[in-house]
Amino acid sequence: GQNIDQPTEMTATEGAIVQINCTYQTSGFNGLFWYQQHAGEAPTFLSYNVLDGLEEKGRFSSFLSRSKGYSYLLLKELQMKDSASYLCAVINSNYQLIWGAGTKLIIKP
Amino acid sequence: IAGITQAPTSQILAAGRRMTLRCTQDMRHNAMYWYRQDLGLGLRLIHYSNTAGTTGKGEVPDGYSVSRANTDDFPLTLASAVPSQTSVYFCASSPGSNQPQHFGDGTRLSIL
Numbered sequence: 453g454q455n456i457d458q459p460t461e462m463t464a465t466e467g468a469i470v471q472i473n474c475t476y477q478t479s480g481f482n483g484l485f486w487y488q489q490h491a492g493e494a495p496t497f498l499s500y501n502v503l504d505g506l507e508e509k510g511r512f513s514s515f516l517s518r519s520k521g522y523s524y525l526l527l528k529e530l531q532m533k534d535s536a537s538y539l540c541a542v543i544n545s546n547y548q549l550i551w552g553a554g555t556k557l558i559i560k561p
Numbered sequence: 562i563a564g565i566t567q568a569p570t571s572q573i574l575a576a577g578r579r580m581t582l583r584c585t586q587d588m589r590h591n592a593m594y595w596y597r598q599d600l601g602l603g604l605r606l607i608h609y610s611n612t613a614g615t616t617g618k619g620e621v622p623d624g625y626s627v628s629r630a631n632t633d634d635f636p637l638t639l640a641s642a643v644p645s646q647t648s649v650y651f652c653a654s655s656p657g658s659n660q661p662q663h664f665g666d667g668t669r670l671s672i673l
Contacts, residue, residue, distance in 0.1 A: 482659050483659055485661060485662075493666070493667075494651060494664035494665060494666050494667055495604070495651075495664050496664070497661040497662070497663070500661060539603065539604070541604075543658070543659050547658040547659055548606075548658075549606070549658075549662070551603045551604040551605075552603060553601060553602060553603035554603055
């Protein structure tokens with residue numbers, strides 16, 4: 453089967469750094485997305501990785517290792533507004549998007 | 562403002578009733594999708610359409626049907642609603658199947 457694993461919940465402190473991990477087992481790989489979803493709202497696109505390495509976009513960075521089936525989302529200088537769920541999703545060989553259940557990130561003052 | 566519009570925002574429906582959830586996008590995206598999101602299960606794909614005139618089944622298609630008569634509209638129909646279809650439904654679109662998806666605000670559906 454195909455599956456994506458993420459921690460269910462994480463807690464971090466305002467101003468700190470947090471890393472949210474995602475491991476995947478899919479039939480083929482054509483890219484990986486990270487989305488942010490605030491409670492009661494729609495998911496919004498954060499980042500896309502298709503090659504190994506780190507993609508940096510402001511306070512957010514996303515890393516991919518295709519050989520390990522692993523990605524992480526790194527959030528720096530955490531702000532209270534970063535409290536949300538973070539969804540990892542992988543495009544498989546059939547160009548289907550496989551979604552993880554999401555990681556709920558709680559930011560404490 | 563370009564984007565995806567879903568209607569209704571929320572609905573309470575009696576079991577056995579027929580219901581159509583509407584989805585319209587004005588970004589001229591080729592691909593459109595319907596998901597349901599339930600607590601702890603993440604997003605599950607119901608149906609998709611890679612281009613106008615074509616549709617496909619996702620992970621959980623039973624009890625749902627879709628049509629794609631044109632590029633902009635992708636309605637989702639529940640022929641005879643059941644309580645297990647209580648969920649939040651999201652419509653999304655993307656230029657292509659390997660590009661980021663843009664989501665509507667969702668429809669909160671309760672089947673009693």
